[in-house]
Structures are given as structure tokens and as C-alpha cells.
Amino acid sequence: MTSAAVRTPRGTQVQRRGHRTALLSGCAVALLLVLALISLTRSEIPLSVSTALRALVGQGDAGEVFVVQEFLAPRLAAAVIAGAGLGVAGSLLQRLFRNPLASPDVMGITGGASFGAVALLAVGASQTLIPLGALGGGLLAALLLGVLAWRSGLGVTRLVLVGLAVQAGLAAAVNFMVVSFPAELAGSALQWTTGSLYGRTWPEVWGAAGAMLLALAFAFGLHRKLAVLDLGDESAGGLGLNTSTARLQLLVTAITLASLAAALSGPVGFVALAVPHIVRFVAGPPTPGTLALTGLAGAVLLLASDLVVQHLLPVEGLPVGAVTATVGAPWLLVLMMRQGKPVNRSTA
Template identity: 35%
Template sequence: MKSDISLKDNKGFKITIIAILIILFFVGFILGNTKGTLEVGAKRIFEVIMTDDGSAERMVIWNIRLPRMILAALVGANLALSGAILQGVMKNPLADPSIIGISSGAGLFGIAVLVIFPQHVGLVPIAAFIGAMLAAFIIYILSWKGGIQTTRIILAGVAVSALFGAGISGMLVFYSDRVHGALTFMNGSLSSRSWPEVYTILPYTIIGIILVNIFAEKLNILILGDDVARGLGLNVEAARLGFTVLAALLAASAVSVVGLLGFVGLIVPHSIRLIMGNDYNYMFPATALLGSILLMFSDTFARTFLSPTEIPVGIVMAVLGAPFFLFLLRRE
């Protein structure tokens, strides 16, 4: 036990883990671009990216696989960082944008735009953010009673998720003629996603990564407890609100481009915490990397396992995440 604690506190160990994750990131990125109905060698990938030779490989890599892998990396990082923030702010290892209702709120408002105002599809990210913030606000109201407690957060989150889920189902009933796009949105999929979705989420990812690394130390202080944090000069409520807004923004941006994709924000931060401890200065970059890795590998599997039929990556994540959630629930 002592050696484990000292290992988690060792900066060299944490940097080594991050270096390994960077290597795995590039392995997953290259693998996702090489595998598929049309097999393309790793060397050829770089050739067709650098030179437009008009070949079929260039069309497949540049228009389909490359933006899809970039999008998987960005979405995975955003959802994982959102989960890490929520777990720290709510002091709950089970907190995840999809489990506690934040993704459902984003999904409800996003689907509302898709089925009611399809001509204004560009408003989906803004609508998703509003829905995510509304869900987070309701959860806080329902779970606050002299402080935040794990059980109340989970129960409030389940209730909010069910409420917004019912809203989504009702909308699909009333607008059944437009249900196809919404069903893809609900299952979480990277199919048919390309450069427009990359450009949509990229600014949110950049802003999110910059902010979490700037304010990582504040979250380290916040997880020590409200009294200790106040004693160290931290405005606890302002910090909690700011981090919640950031988590909602990251989750909403991911939901707006791929739909309701669950469990990334649960599996990744908890895995990193088990390996590296609770120092968010190292947790955040490691979490972003592992989130990207997990989603890139999962999407490659979903795309190739039953080729040419494609499984929505959201189904793969549910198969991975549900047992992990039950394990954590039992453990906690």
C-alpha cells in the first residue's frame, strides 16, 4: 500500500503514464485511418494527406476517416474532461454527464432543434449547452440540503435524466416523420460525420483544455472540502459554479455533434484516478488523452467488427460502461 501511494505521488511516474498515453493516442489514430473496407497502409496515409493525388485512398482518408478520427479524439477528450470535473466538483466518483442527466438535458434541447427547427441546425450546440446548464441547475437545486451528498446527487441525476428522457421520447412521438436523424442522435454515432462537425467542436475543446489546465489547482483545493477550501482563500460557490459551467459546455459540445454518448466521462476519469491519484494538474491531460484513445479504438471496432454494417459507437460504450458503472456502484 505504501509503495502504491508513493508511486502515485511520483511525478516521474505520472509523466511516464502521460507519455505512454500519447503513444497509444497515435496508435489509435493511425489504426482508425488504416482499418476498414479499404485497407490503407500507415505510410500511404501520410502520403495521401500531404498530396491530393485524386486516388480512392485520398478520398476515403481525407473525407471520411481522418475527420472521423479527429472528431472521435475531440469528443472523447471533452466527455472525459467533463466527467473528471463533475466527479471533483460533486465529490462523487459516479458522476458522469450521461448518468446525472446533463447529457440528457443537452440531448433534449439538441433534438428539439433537429426535429422542430431543422432549418436552424447550426443552433444545436447553443441549444445543447442551454439544456446541459438547465439540467445541472435542477440537479443542484434537488440535491442541495446543507451541502452536497453523493446519494442525493445520484438520485437527483437519475430523476432529471428520466425527466429529460421522457421529453425526448415524447418529441419523437409527436414528430415521428422526422425520427430517423433523432434516433441516430440518441444512440451516439460518428457515422457520416466529417469536417463540419470537427470545426463545430474544435473551439470548445481548445477553450476547455486551456481552462481546465489553468484552473486545475483550484479543483485540487475544492476536493479537500468546503471548509478547507475557504480557509485557503477559495470562493467555493463561485469555483463550483464555474467548473459546472465548464463541464456542461464540454458535454454539450460533444452531444451536439455525435448525440447521446454515455459512460466516457465515467470510465476514463476513474481509471486515471486509480492509476495516478487525484492531482488534477496531471489528471486533466491524462484524462483527455485516455478519453480520446478510448473513443478512437471503440469507434474503429464499431466500424469494422461487422463490416460493412456499422454499429453506433454509443452501443459499444454502453456495453463497456454499464458493467463498469455497476462495479463502481458496488465498490462505493
Template identity: 40%
Template sequence: MFNQNKNTPAGYWLLTVGSYRILVHRRGSFAALALIAALIVTAGLSLVWGVEDLSLVSVFFNAAGLGDPMHVFLIQELRMPRLIAGLATGFALGVAGCLLQTLARNRLATPGIIGIDDGATAFAVASIVAVPTSLAPSALALSGAAVAAALAFGLSGAAGSRGYRFIVVGIGVGAMFGALTNFMLARAHIDSANLAYPWTVGSLNARPPEAVWVLMAGLLVCVPCAKYLARALNVLRFSDAVAQGLGINLRRVRIYTLVVTVILTALGVAVVGPVGLIALAAPEVARHLAGHQGVAVMGAGLAGALLMLVADWAGRSLFAPIEIPVGVIMAAVGGPYLLWILLRQPSRRTE
């Protein structure tokens, strides 16, 4: 139960569970509830509205396999899988962006900007058009993300996990993998290139269910790990000397955080493709709603899922029957947002 006494810090609730006591941040809790409520409303609208509008009551019956067979097919085979894929990928990319931004102490350090998205995309495309294998694109995407992260982390040096140095090296790594992707698509047969196209722009249309299940399994493992790392990352926002003085093993925390980020990014890209601006915007939304308290891992995940659903719904509804991929919608919105970040903090300290 929640208690409040004179020893409880301002802005917190004291949650007592048996012999355990947990401090719960009030504004962060309200922010999470608001994001969950917005997610529920957006998910309902995405199932109801589209080229074929349905009532909310019919959606429940159609989801259970009852009603008009065409509407049952629309909900069970098209909109529901798309909704699940959007929720999972948005949550994964939001958490990955939060972890990497906190690790690098820079709001621009996201998987898309430092090349992890491009590495995952290049390997996923290669599994289809260049060296077709029995491995699923999700497995190759994980390998590509790991290679890109290792290159960015290694080439930027021991201190490269901080500031603009890590970002600049990551941009170079991403450009290299982006060029490789374009080369493979240019040399591929037209049918293979069309099959690989969704992995280059970001789309939730007809996503492979196996990749979605793998992503959900990865979330079950990585999200608790991210929450566990958040406490150390919260200290890591200060200088290295302060973090070490508080008993934080910097090398171990950085490596573990990078591993979790790579897994979440790779599995997300294997489903939806490169929608890196979700990882840029979602943590900022979560920090703003929570009052910049701590490392908002869950808030960033919820905000990422919400942004993904809104962008996907807009892409398939605003210009219906023409569908705009979710990656294009996020680029149109996220591009000005990135410029706003750059112009708003021109004097940010670099290393």
C-alpha cells in the same frame, strides 16, 4: 531544465524555466506520455484498418491528396474527419467527467448520469424534429445542457453538488429529458426522426464539420480554464471547512466548474451524441495511471480520446460491413464497469 535536490519532494521533478520553478509529478508525466503514445498508435490503426485496408505509407500520401482517388476520398472525407471528431469529443467528455466527479466527490457523478447529456440531446433533437430553427444543433445542445445542469444543481439544494443527492436529482432530470426526446421522435416524420437518430445513440459517422470546429474552439478556451480550476478542486476533495480555511471560495469554484463542464459536455454531445460512459471511465483510467495524484484533467482528456477512438474503431471494424454506433459499444462495455463500481463500494458515504 529538470533538477533534483534534497528539497524536491519524492516522486517529483523540479522544472526550472528562468526564474520560475515547477514541480512535475513523475508518474503523472509517464502516464500522459503512455496515453499519447497509445493515442498515436490507435489513430494510425483507425486510418489504416477498416472495410478497406490501407498501408501506412499510402495513408500519408492519400491525406496529402495523392494516390488512388478512391483512397484519397476514403481518408480525406471519411476516416480523417471521423478521427478528428473522435479525438475532440473524447477529450471533451473525459475532461468534463473529471471535473464533475471531483466537484461532487463521487465517481458516479458524470454528465451522462446527472442528466446533462440528456438535456443536450433533447434540445439538439428538438432543433431537428420539433421546432426546426436556424440555430445549429450545437447551439441548442448548449442550451439544453445548461438547463439540465441548472435544474440538477438548483433542485438538489445548496449542498447538492456533493454526494448521492446531486446524482439522484440528476437522474430524475435526465429521465425527464429522455422521455421528452422519445416523445418528439415518436411524433416526428420518419425522415426527420432518421436525421435526428445519431444524436440519440452516439455516432461519429458523418458528423457536421461546423459542430466539430465549434467543439475545438471550445476546447481551446475550456481546457485552460479546467487546468486553472484543478488546483482549487484538488483542495475541494477535502471537507468544505478545510477548503474554506485554505481560502477557497466554494460557491465561485463550483459555479465555474459547472459552467466549464456544461460547455464541454454540450459541445461534445452536439458532435457525437450521448456517449456519457466515456466521462465515467476516462477519469478513473487517468487516476489509476497517475497514482491518484491531484485532479488529472489532461490525463482524463487523453484517456477519453483513446476510449472514443478504440470504441469507434471496434464498432466499424469488428462486424463490418455492419457498423455499430460508438455509443452502443461504450454502453456494452461501460454498463458492466458501472455495475463494478457500484458493487465494489457499497458502503460509500452519502449525504
């Protein structure tokens, strides 16, 4: 049998996976567009699709234009951007640490981002600076994690447990600051306790969106290094990759994505944890295409959860983090029970 004959089935399998990923990505985009139209048309003043789209570009009744452009559209954009960032960040961390439990919310990064954002609110900083505060808080959480775990040489599972402790401690600090705020600031800071997309404004969205696009581009640019790291440090080093530098680049990128997402949504849990596993289950081994699909799936999940909060639950004002936590908590329990079994494959 010739070498070409041996390679043909494998090449065909790769092509099929690529086609499946492209099909799934197309479905995710279509679903995201449908959810976006629902988000723009379902409010206290129901709008038709054509009316909502005209209002989105500034045409039609002034009241409808104001509602769509200043309330509905920023919340929609924040959900899409934050969901995509959380999905990709979770995928990077799970592959980097080779552990299905590794995610920004489990490891304390989103808690740190919330702490940084609320700290800026406490000193009266502008809302446009919130992404910077969130990024600083996420890096602080990573530093705490490094001091408490990495220097002690703990395993990855222990690292995740330390991350949960860091997350809980920072959440307590956020709660303390919120209850200490004057009444006029407490409302705007309350979203940082559980995660919420309510009240997003265009200055916040544009600031986080620009930085998020750069971080996403950097993440995709690092995918080849991540694929080499999947082979193991020894093999990666043999191929000429500086594993320490590559890991640091990937870690900072994941922290940046998660922190910027938290700047828009607060500490929304379990999106970054569950989405990479779902994508791997339906799309197969990790590729640049599945990483893009992970971002799309994160956007779909967070936007869908926000629509459930707004329109399907009888309780008004419920934060979107309550819905994602309700869905994600059983998922976390399943993953922790599976930790006793060997895991030899990377997540998407």
C-alpha cells in the same frame, strides 16, 4: 533530523508520480496515434499508411482524398475531441461532488445536450449550430437537477439518482422527437438516442473543437482552485477561496465540456464515469498532469470503441454508445455497491 531530510522522501515520491504520469501520457499519445492510423486506413477501401497520410493532406487519387478527408478524418477527430471532453468533465464532476458516481451521463447533462441538439434539428437549424443547442440543453439539464435536488438539500448520492431520472426523462423526450420527425430527418437525429460518431462533418467538428479547446484551457486554469476545494470547504475558505464562485465555475466548465462532447457523439455513456477512476488507479492522486492524462485516456477509449463498432462486431451500424454502455454498466454496478463504504480520496 533536519526539515530538509524530512522533505526529501516526499519530494522524491512526488517526482516519481510526475515521471509516471509523463510516461503514461506518452504511452497514451502513442496509442492514440496508432488508433488514428488504423482509423484512417481501415475502411471499405483499405489504404496503406502512406496513402492515407497523403490523402489526408490532399495528395493522391481524388477518390481516396475524398474518402479520407470527408468521411474518415472527421469521424476520427470527433472521437478524439468528444472522448477528451468527456474524460475531463467526468474528472471535474467527481472531484467537485466528491463522489465516484458523479458524471455527465449519470447526472443527466449529456441527455440534456442531446435534447438541445435534436430540438435544433427539429426546427431546421444548421448543423453548425448543433454545439450551441447541445450546450443550451446541458445547462437546462443542470437547471432541472438544481430545482429537483439541490434546493431540497439532498445528499450527493440522492443527487445522482435524481440525475438518472432527469437523464431518462430527457432521453424519452429525444425519442419522441425522433419518431415524430419526417423520414429525411429521422436518420440524422437517431444518433441522439444512443450515441454515434457516424456522419460527422467538418463544420460540426470545427465548431465544437474551437469551443472545446477554450473549455479545456479554462478547466486547466481552474485546477488550482479545484485542488484547494479538495481540502474541504472550511479549509478552502480559510485559504481565501470563494468556494461558491469556484464551484460554479467548475460546474459550468464541466457542463460545457460534456455538452460539446455530446454535440459530436450524442449521449455516449460511461466514458466520463470510468476513465477518471482508471487514471487514478494507474497514475495516483490528482494533478494537472493526471487531468491531461484523463483527457488522453478518454480520447483513446472512445476512438477504440468506435473502431470496435466499425470493424470487430458482426452487426453493421451499431452505435458506439452501445459498446461503451456494455463495458461501463458493470463498472456502474460496482461503484454503486461500493457506495456503502467510506470514500475519503478524490478521483483523478
